[in-house]
Amino acid sequence: IRKETGPENMAQLVEVLSPGSSRATLILAGGKEVHLNDSMHLEIKEQMAMIKVKGDEVYYSEDAEYADSSDLQPSINKVVTSRGGEYKLVLSDGTKVWLNADSRFEFPSKFVGQERCVYVEGEVYFEVAKDVSHPFVVTTKQAKVRVLGTSFNVRAYEGEQEMVTTLVEGKVAVSDSLTKREIHPGEQAVCMLAE
Secondary structure: OEEEOOOOOEEEOOOOOOOOEEEEEEEOOOOOEEEEEOOOEEEEEEOOEEEEEEOOEEEEEEOHHHOOOOOOOOOEEEEEOOOOEEEEEEOOOOOEEEEOOOOEEEEEOOOOOOOEEEEEEEEEEEEOOOOOOOOEEEEOOOOEEEEOOOEEEEEEOOOOOEEEEEEEEOOEEEEOOOOEEEEOOOOEEEEEOOO
């Protein structure tokens, strides 16, 4: 970016972005915020889940105390990365999730019901744990991506008019308000935000 201050005085403004570092904010269902970084080690017990932070990863596992509590609803947690931040999570079903910079990811502490549903704003890469009887569903403002077990990327940043799903391995079905389409490895599906 150039900013001209006069014909003889020209200053160049350069923004240098280093590779993303492992930092994010974990927002628990009750509103408590935990600032994550790559040197942090802690355990957090919440309803139906045990959260372990080990360096640059967050692991969710089922809390044995609630293993047979089918009447309880899991809490919905969020991980938010800032500009220049990134983070990795391992969900309670074993699905691995990588958040890119300036992204928001909402997910339950434990998956219950027939579908494993999560919400994305920004860019997230998934390696979904296979479970044929419980499809994994990623929702964005533009569309939904439904998978059984695969590796794929979803890009749906706030302010952009499209959501792009890129499939690495497996098969996914992408649907918006008008269409539903399956894509195969190496293909992309682009969904436009409805006006």
